[in-house]
Amino acid sequence: MSTPMRTGAAPTTQPAPVGPPFGFSASAGPQPAEVSARIADACRRRDRGILALPFTSPEYRDIQRKVDELLRQMLAVPPHFDILYMAGGASAQFALVPLNLLGQHGRALYVDSGHWARRAIGEARRYGDIAVISADASVIDSPAPQAALYCHYTSNETANGLQFRRLPATPLPLVADMTSDLLTASPDWSRHGLVYAGTQKTLGVPGLCIVIARRDLIAAPHPLTPRVMTYAALASAASRLCTPPVFAMYAALCMLEWIMGEGGVAIMQTRLTERAQAVYRCIDDTPALYRCATDSAWRSLVNPCFDLPDEATRQCFLEAAQTSGLRDLAGHPDVGGVRVSLYNGLSDQAVDALTGFMRAFAQGPRAH
Numbered sequence: 001m002s003t004p005m006r007t008g009a010a011p012t013t014q015p016a017p018v019g020p021p022f023g024f025s026a027s028a029g030p031q032p033a034e035v036s037a038r039i040a041d042a043c044r045r046r047d048r049g050i051l052a053l054p055f056t057s058p059e060y061r062d063i064q065r066k067v068d069e070l071l072r073q074m075l076a077v078p079p080h081f082d083i084l085y086m087a088g089g090a091s092a093q094f095a096l097v098p099l100n101l102l103g104q105h106g107r108a109l110y111v112d113s114g115h116w117a118r119r120a121i122g123e124a125r126r127y128g129d130i131a132v133i134s135a136d137a138s139v140i141d142s143p144a145p146q147a148a149l150y151c152h153y154t155s156n157e158t159a160n161g162l163q164f165r166r167l168p169a170t171p172l173p174l175v176a177d178m179t180s181d182l183l184t185a186s187p188d189w190s191r192h193g194l195v196y197a198g199t200q201k202t203l204g205v206p207g208l209c210i211v212i213a214r215r216d217l218i219a220a221p222h223p224l225t226p227r228v229m230t231y232a233a234l235a236s237a238a239s240r241l242c243t244p245p246v247f248a249m250y251a252a253l254c255m256l257e258w259i260m261g262e263g264g265v266a267i268m269q270t271r272l273t274e275r276a277q278a279v280y281r282c283i284d285d286t287p288a289l290y291r292c293a294t295d296s297a298w299r300s301l302v303n304p305c306f307d308l309p310d311e312a313t314r315q316c317f318l319e320a321a322q323t324s325g326l327r328d329l330a331g332h333p334d335v336g337g338v339r340v341s342l343y344n345g346l347s348d349q350a351v352d353a354l355t356g357f358m359r360a361f362a363q364g365p366r367a368h
């Protein structure tokens with residue numbers, strides 16, 4: 001590299017803010033301004049405000065019905081799949097999937113692709129006979145035949161910045177944790193038996209988990225599965241066996257209507273691909289400063305992860321970014337490095353600000 005590249009040096013000038021603060025957190029996705037304004041209005045409303053809306057009211061039922069219709073339409077969910085709405089996050093599903101699908105003596109296959117897959121595996125082992133395969137291309141392209149009821153994989157490893165570009169080649173029904181990439185592509189329903197995702201990243205706020213399950217797979221749960229967490233019971237009660245997370249459901253509706261208005265999942269996918277390419281271009285154009293350890297065939301579009309040559313340079317990058325209004329770029333605590341999260345609600349300005357900052361940082365102290 002011929003440019004005077006930054007390594008380890010403290011900034012000599014304070015970087016100028018690049019615009020309004022932009023958040024790149026992996027744990028919670030941003031909402032577009034019109035979506036947050038709509039949610040705020042619904043909170044302020046004196047009559048039938050969303051914070052005190054009874055789940056038994058026709059207004060709430062209408063919200064849930066619209067969420068249902070939008071998900072079915074945008075993800076092309078076939079009629080023999082139920083869509084369930086459950087309180088809590090995806091971690092609860094790590095236990096609820098084996099409880100609902102394996103019955104008392106079932107066996108399942110899990111693909112170990114990183115942090116969240118291992119969390120799912122650890123929990124599933126408490127409830128079933130779990131076989132694990134690695135996410136190496138040679139293994140997932142021709143996994144050994146397994147007498148198992150399903151194959152679980154994590155479509156996007158949020159912590160590791162790794163994403164499945166093609167599905168594991170098993171004949172088993174696939175179960176996918178899509179917490180960080182639901183509504184960024186259309187799942188192949190002929191291969192999937194169940195998909196689940198917490199809504200806080202790509203379609204709303206924390207508190208709601210969406211489970212889309214093939215009806216025949218959820219007919220024989222473990223008898224000790226709590227009733228309010230039994231998929232078949234939820235399906236037959238329109239997910240209203242107990243109070244659903246009303247506010248999170250409304251936020252999901254606002255995000256879904258926004259995504260629909262933007263042009264649906266296809267547009268989210270195109271936008272995400274372009275944004276990820278812009279970030280990876282910055283990384284690849286400056287290999288002496290930015291290093292992405294993920295094999296290019298597995299690079300996540302949603303959470304590009306990279307690192308800098310040493311701790312001091314990384315710290316300098318993160319501090320300068322923070323001062324410039326680019327927040328929450330530190331990698332997952334178990335992985336380290338830098339992580340950019342490009343969830344659906346992120347603005348073009350945020351991505352432009354980040355890539356501009358990355359290029360300027362590579363030029364040296366006074367360039368950004």
Ligand code: PMP
Nearest residue numbers: 089090091092116158179180198
């Ligand atoms: N799976 C994936 C892929 C995730 O990214 C996360 C959260 N970052 C989870 C599961 C866990 O979600 P929650 O904390 O909402 O249970």
